[in-house]
Amino acid sequence: MSAREETPAEVQLGRWMEAAQRGETAAYEALLQALLPPLRDFARHLVRDPNESEDIVQSVLLSIHRSRHTWRSEHPFGPWWRAIARNAATDALRRRARRAQREIALDDAPEPATPESADRPEAAIDPALAAAMKTLPDAQRQAVELVHLEDLSMAEAAERAGVRVEAMKTRSHRGIAALRRLLGGKAS
């Protein structure tokens, strides 16, 4: 596709992305804000549940953030972000399908840590879950504790762990997936 086929809106998105690649926060925020409505439309076409479609939107936002260096300004912006959206949405739907196959009521098990046990979050949770958490790799256990037990945002958890937001998201996701496998196996 040549640059001439781009709509004026996509040209503007490309300008914002160029600025974002230079580190201009305001341009990046404007870009992501502009992408949000089409991303929501796209996700709503894929799943009806508003919570799940919002999960897809967030996965796509993270993918765009992680892949922002793969866009070059001489290429049209539209095909680039749409490809990322398609790929991230496909991955999210696959995860959703896998999760549906072995879902357990994990939300019922862990309560947020009490202040007394804040330095040892697994002390306040179900013993089986605490035991399962001990088997996780350190990075995944830390991510699950920070995000799901201490209730920190991804950015706060990432800052606490000294990693990037997308790495924290992935570690947390893998940690939860591993816990589901471990606890699901025990339940059966």
Add this chain to the structure above:
Amino acid sequence: MTRRSSEALLRELAADLQPVRPIPRLRSVVAAIALLAFACAAALLWRKGLRPDLVPVVSGDALYDSVAIGMAAIGGGALVAGIAACVPGRERTQSRAVRWAALGAALAFVVVPIGVAATQRHVLRLPDATDFACVATGLVASVLAAAASLVFGWRTAPRSLALAAALAAAGAGAVGAMAVHAVCPSPEASHWLWGHACVPVVAGLLAFGTGSTLRRLRFR
């Protein structure tokens, strides 16, 4: 689990923003990796020398030429497809390149056995140790280019690092296989098939495993 709004995530991502350097142009990356693959192939040719009967066999055996042309198509197609798979929005380039690679594979793995059966000049047999030796030589000749494409894939974080690495390594392996094909004095079509044409297949499989492992390690 606490659910955050996408607007909150968006603000977090903006706050997390760091300047990035865009990746090089696709054609520059392909050219650089192809150059590396050809340099390694040239080193193999220089070290072992061309087979003494190269000219008569090229002009007199269509099956030999089919393997060579098949490797060339796999080399170009799979390398471009592997690199394009690392860049979002280049799916059309990738699928076109995959078609070239598939044509090359068909030429080597379908046309050659049919040719063997039809002409009766060669006998098709199972692979043996001499075939494995040529596969190993081809892999050694292509390992640097395959590693370079893996580094590019690591930097760009494609949707499937394993698939991108496998395609690019198959391309690099095919260049190595072309060099082996020009060096190895074997007159057997079976050996060309198992020992030469299988180099990109084995390179692709090894790179697929490496790519999967690296991806798991990256997000542990």
